[in-house]
Amino acid sequence: MKSKNKINVKEAIEYVARSWDDITTTTIQNCWKKTGILPDLINNSDSTEELSEENIELTNLLYEKSSEENTAHQKLINEIETYINAIDEPLLTEDILFESEIITMVVADNEIENNLSPDSEEETEESPLPPVTSKEALNALKVLIRYEEQLSDNDDYNKVSSNDLCKKNKKQVSLEHIWIN
Known part of the structure; x- marks a missing residue:
């Protein structure tokens, strides 16, 4: 069965980019939660409302103490966030040329063009051979x-x-x- 909708590589990349742009931060957060890799630091809003004021103060105090003592945990969270943010950054695919490098390249090209041998100039002036018939x-x-x-x-x-x-x-x-x- 032949597919009527053929796409090229450029269109495929555009489809993937559009799909990635449609993903919300909530979707990504839910994915991280479902993996079970990261501990759940934020309580659900329903359970927070049920806590009394004393429990809220104690919970906040525990979070403050645990964040002070557990810098490695915070460092891990920061590294994960850095990794997630780095995905959307453009990658450098070519070296950036300085003006001196560009000038050197242009001068070298001009020297090559100017130093053509007399034989090669004659060859370029000749007309191309006509195509051979059947x-x-x-x-x-x-x-x-x-x-x-x-x-x-x-x-x-x-x-x-x-x-x-x-x-x-x-x-x-x-x-x-x-x-x-």
Whole structure:
């Protein structure tokens, strides 16, 4: 079954970029929560409302103490956030050239163009050869075949007639023939 909607690489990249842009931060946070890798530091709003004022103060005090003592935990969270934010940053794919490097490259190109040998200049001034026609190619093949026939009459190669060889070479070989032999 052939697909009617063929896409190229550029369109595929655009589809992926649009899909990534449609993902919300809530979706990413939910994914991290469901992995179970990170501890849940934020209580649900329903359970927070049920706590009394004393429990809220104690909970806040515990969070403050645990954050002070557990800097490694905070460092891990910061590294994860840095990693997530780094995904959206553009990557450098080429070196940035300084003006001196660009000038050096242009000067080198000009020197190459100016130092052409006289022979190469003559070659560039000549007009290109006209394309070979089918009739000329066929005549050249016939001349080549006659030449080969004149070399030696005892060769096994010459026993095959030139017309049979030409006809055989014009036919397309089937894949079945290749796999059977």
